[in-house]
Amino acid sequence: MLDQNIAREVLQEAVRTGGDFAEIFVEDRIDNTLMMRSGRIETANTGRLHGAGVRVFSGTNAVYVHTNDTSREGLMACARQAAAAVKGGKGCIVQPFNAIDYTRPEEIRLLPTDVKAAVKAEKVRAAEAAARRISPEIVQVIGNYIDHVQNICVCNTEGVFATDQRVRTRLAVSAVASNGTENQTGSDNPGAMMGFEIFDSHINPEKVGETAAKQAVTMLHAPLCPAGIMPVVIDNGFGGVIFHEACGHSLEATSVSIGVSEFAGKLGQKIASDCVTAIDDGTILNAWGSIHVDDEGTPAQRTVLVENGILTNYMIDRLGSRRMNMPITGSSRRQSYAFAPTSRMRSTFIAPGNDDEAEMIASMGDGLYAKKMGGGSVNPATGEFNFAVNEGYLVKDGKIAHPVRGASLIGRGSEVLLKIDRVGKNLDLAQGMCGSMSGSVPTDVGQPMIRVSSLTVGGR
């Protein structure tokens, strides 16, 4: 998708004014989406994303120019514009390319672009019908089928010339339960870095529909969650969003490299309970958040962030690496060519521990059992995080009493990690889209069941 001779010419142009590093990223991507509402396919869309970006560094400053015009002329125009914005520097020589294709066709058995949309529609239909069967209180089911095939090429003045094809498929179902005056929702959104064969092994559409519908109905009949400070048990899978928000974002070079993260300068120090080991892994076969190669052309890695409570590493991109004087970790990502890449999470999870899940609840006294978490956000400078509990249960005297709705959890990353007092064995990953400076990228969150000894629960 990018001729090496043109690439060389463009890179030379980009560093002409003293830039000491330049990079070209070219992308061609087909997105397929199907949306079903009220039992009928409402929209079916095929979109083609096409463009390129040229990035130039001078020391720790970066210029990024992007365009839809990926012809030689279009790329040269970007390079000229970028070079014009660079104010001097030590310059660099364009190294000979070492071309590596990271595409792994053996991982993808059935390219979604080879599957008829009508066949995809059947999966959404099955999920929606299953959701409707759960209860007459289900008044709406929205089923979304999503796939994309993204072809990329990234090359730079240091000789990187990487190509890759990323294929992802996902089924997302939300159900609405209503009693006429109140609505409650439930959802389930599994996906993987797989083709359409995902429906043979990873996704059972009926189960997805049922999970979403059951959650909506449960929440419709749940009283409001009481507010207060209490112990909280967070279940596996999407529960891992707690580490993602409370710690993950604050370990990205984006905030660490300029010193604003609460975890900046704490390498080798204890930041979490001894029972916490956390990993950001881009290499898990077929995982939603996996990448063969990152968007700067670095092969994916497995990065241990926290080991037995001690901070061992950060997630570091090229620019961050220059500021921090630490090696890159192959986790630089971007939503598309329209974003300059930066350090991001991949599949981030708390590693399995030794604690028994049943004992965790039995010994917690009164508190909250957060079975399904929603999304959240964090302010890396202060560590203040928040996230929603989509399906929660009140625990009284170590026994699950009844479901509660409308709960949210807030706290400070540095404090909550030290308050994790149990880590279970049943690690599971769950899929999400993570938004940050370089756009929205697919990530996994994950953990076994864990317990936090005390946390502020927002409710009504």
Add this chain to the structure above:
Amino acid sequence: MDMNLFIDRVLEAAKAAGIDTAEVYYTAGENFRAAALEGEINRYQVSASQNLSLRGTVNGKMGTSSTQAFDEAAIQQLVEGVKESAALVETDEQDEIYAGDAEYPVIPEVESDIKETTAETKLALCLAMEKAAKAADERVWKVQRAMVSTGSSTIRMKNSYGLDLTDEGSYCMAYAAPIAKAEGKTATGGWMEAGSKFADLDAERIGKKAVEETVCQLGGKPVPGGEYRVIMRFDAMQSLLQTFAGIFSAENAQQNLSLLKGKEGETIASPVVTLMDDPLLPGGFGSQRFDGEGSASRTKAVIDGGVLTTLLHSRKTARKQGVQTTGNAHRAGGAIRVAPTNFFFKPGEKDLDALMADVGDGLVITDLAGLHSGANAVSGDFSLLSKGYTIEGGKRGHAVEQITVAGNFYEVLKSIVAVGSDLDFSGSSIGSPSVDVGTLKVSG
């Protein structure tokens, strides 16, 4: 390929392929963004982007497809995409291609210098904002963001009925976000200004205001849990309205995703509440002469004195209810959705100080976090990490943080006591003044 030619070629190819009615929607934009860090420009981003979507009917069913590549292959991909998509669509109620209105409003132009402003001027503003923020208070430790963004966009819509419409817009925006430290505590904050005249962006003012917003949070602490009288400052209320704007969509109501279904003509809010959708606001971020289907834009009150006068409609949702479209069709990818334009609570008489004096004891909330997860647009429930300050005896008390404020947006509409005078759009198409929302549950 020349874009005019490309658009005509796409429409011809659609016709030749048996697509009955077809429409091209083309958007092009140029954007500039830069940021300063420690006295240097550390981020500089320039882009030119184009996107073209085709929608068309085959046997009465609407298909959609879009592209950012503009070659021969793209024409085929667009046409085939529309045909495949139309064959799949099952809904009875269909979007339609519209032949257009007889007249379109003219939005008074506001003065704009964005096209003439050089990159050097924009970079200088970034550096000056950072400097101003650092100089404003010794507790400022760093300015994590001092950024400027400008952009311009063009829309062209051309269809097989001969409708051919264009619209243009531009904006500029500046934002500073300092971090303050004192006595082992860290606080963040920020201030943003936006508009259509770059020369109006004042580095000193933005820098200072950003610092005020930040240092006032130092020493913040939770308040005891309980019920509190709450004023949502204009920016917090703006973010709440933005989160729940979808409940006013007729599309959502018809799909059982909004509890306002069938509530037209009923009182759904306090009598002090009037909610406007005004696409003709000069210089508004959501201003448009025509909507995503080519319907002429018009101004309307969605809530008038507490009464729901109308939901927001596209042609399809209006036809289903036997009413006229409100001109709120919105392009999302290739598909038509319903969305507000410039959407705001009509301001009242009192400023924030006067609202606080009326409240006596309570809380002003200045920041709500995690709206994408802690607020449910379908149920109306929210439980959000919040910041602000106490109101004690009608005056500003101490800074508050690490609390959640919880409620239900439908109930908030009804419990609003007063709407302030300080309408602000926070650099978006959604706006609000500060609002005394009555009593909410706080946990801390």
